[in-house]
Amino acid sequence: MLKRVNAIETQELRKEYRGRAVVDSLTLTVPPGEVFGFLGPNGAGKSTTVKMLLGLVHPTGGRLQVLGGSPHDPAVRARLGFLPEQFRFQTWMTAEEFLRFHGRLAGLKAADLNARIPRILETVGLGGRGSETLGGYSKGMLQRAGLAGAILARPQLVFLDEPTSALDPIGRVEVREIIEQLRGEGTAVFLNSHLLSEVEQVCDRVAFVKQGRVLQQGSMRELMGGVLPLDVRVDHLPPGLLDTLSRLGELRHTDTNTPGRADVELWLDHEDAIPAVASAVHASGARLYALTPRRPDLETLFLDLIEDTPDSRARTARQGAARA
Numbered sequence: 001m002l003k004r005v006n007a008i009e010t011q012e013l014r015k016e017y018r019g020r021a022v023v024d025s026l027t028l029t030v031p032p033g034e035v036f037g038f039l040g041p042n043g044a045g046k047s048t049t050v051k052m053l054l055g056l057v058h059p060t061g062g063r064l065q066v067l068g069g070s071p072h073d074p075a076v077r078a079r080l081g082f083l084p085e086q087f088r089f090q091t092w093m094t095a096e097e098f099l100r101f102h103g104r105l106a107g108l109k110a111a112d113l114n115a116r117i118p119r120i121l122e123t124v125g126l127g128g129r130g131s132e133t134l135g136g137y138s139k140g141m142l143q144r145a146g147l148a149g150a151i152l153a154r155p156q157l158v159f160l161d162e163p164t165s166a167l168d169p170i171g172r173v174e175v176r177e178i179i180e181q182l183r184g185e186g187t188a189v190f191l192n193s194h195l196l197s198e199v200e201q202v203c204d205r206v207a208f209v210k211q212g213r214v215l216q217q218g219s220m221r222e223l224m225g226g227v228l229p230l231d232v233r234v235d236h237l238p239p240g241l242l243d244t245l246s247r248l249g250e251l252r253h254t255d256t257n258t259p260g261r262a263d264v265e266l267w268l269d270h271e272d273a274i275p276a277v278a279s280a281v282h283a284s285g286a287r288l289y290a291l292t293p294r295r296p297d298l299e300t301l302f303l304d305l306i307e308d309t310p311d312s313r314a315r316t317a318r319q320g321a322a323r324a
C-alpha cells in the first residue's frame with residue numbers, strides 16, 4: 001500500500017518583503033483529504049502563503065513540502081489544483097478549450113479529457129455552456145470555469161482562494177458540495193475565505209492568521225469549545241443582578257434600550273452554571289423570559305482574535321446579540 005503523505009507541511013516558513021515579514025514562523029500540517037481553512041484579515045499573508053506553497057514565491061526562510069515533495073517538482077505540480085483569487089482567463093477560448101488546455105498541461109490524455117470535461121462542467125453548474133467563449137461569461141460563470149480547471153485533473157491538493165467571491169447564494173452552496181465531494185475522494189483542500197460561515201460549514205480545521213503569524217489553529221470543535229455564550233432576557237435589571245451574574249461568567253454585553261426588557265450576554269465556562277443563572281435571576285426578583293445557550297460562531301471567535309481591543313469586544317458582543 002502507498003504511504004499517505006501529508007498534503008502540506010511547513011516549518012517556520014517565512015517571507016520578507018523589504019525586510020518586513022509578511023509571513024512569519026508559519027508551521028502547518030494538513031493531512032491528506034482534509035479541508036483546511038486559512039483565515040485572516042486583508043494583508044495577513046494568506047495569498048503569499050499559498051504562492052509559496054505553489055512554488056510561485058520563494059520563501060525567505062523555513063521549510064515546506066506539498067504532497068511530500070517540492071512544488072517545483074513537475075510530478076508534484078501535476079497533482080496540485082489552484083483557483084486564484086484574481087482569475088483572468090483567455091477570453092477568446094471556449095470553456096471546453098480552456099479546460100482541454102489545462103488538462104493537457106496536467107498530462108491528461110485526449111480520451112480522458114473527452115469523457116471528463118462535460119462531467120466537470122456539469123459539476124460546476126456550467127453543463128451545456130462549454131461551447132461558449134469565456135469572453136461572454138459572467139464573473140460567477142468565470143469563477144465556476146476556474147474551479148473546473150482547478151479540479152479537472154483529479155488533484156490531491158487544491159488551493160481555493162476566495163472561491164465563491166463572485167457567486168450567488170446557490171453557487172456558494174454548490175461550491176460547498178464540490179468541496180465535500182473532493183474531501184470524499186481523498187483530496188485535500190486549502191481554503192482561503194472571508195466568508196466565515198462558509199468556512200465553518202465545510203472545514204475540518206482552521207488557522208487564524210494576522211500579520212503573517214498564526215494566532216490559533218485547530219479543529220472546529222477545539223476552537224468552538226471551552227466557552228458557552230448564554231443569552232439571558234429579563235423584564236428589568238434589579239440592583240445587584242449584574243454583579244451576581246458576573247461572578248458566574250464573563251459579562252459580555254448588556255442591552256437595556258427596550259422598555260420592559262433587558263438582554264444580557266454572559267459567557268460561561270460550562271453549562272453546569274446555567275441553573276445558577278436561573279436561580280440568581282429568580283432571587284433578584286426579575287422575571288425571566290429567556291435563557292438561551294448558544295455556541296460561539298467562527299465570526300465571533302475571529303473578531304475576538306483578530307482585534308483584541310475593548311472596541312472590538314463590544315462590537316463582537318453586539319453582533320453576537322444581534323444574531324441570537
Ligand SMILES: Nc1ncnc2c1ncn2[C@@H]1O[C@H](COP(=O)(O)OP(=O)(O)OP(=O)(O)O)[C@@H](O)[C@H]1O
Pocket residue numbers: 017022040041042043044045046047048049
Ligand atoms: N510582491 C510583493 N511586494 C511587496 N509586498 C508584498 C508583495 N506581495 C504581498 N506583499 C505584502 O504582503 C502582505 C501580505 O499580502 P497577502 O496578499 O499575502 O495578504 P492576504 O492575507 O492574502 O490579503 P487579502 O485578504 O487582502 O487578499 C501585504 O502587506 C502586502 O502588501
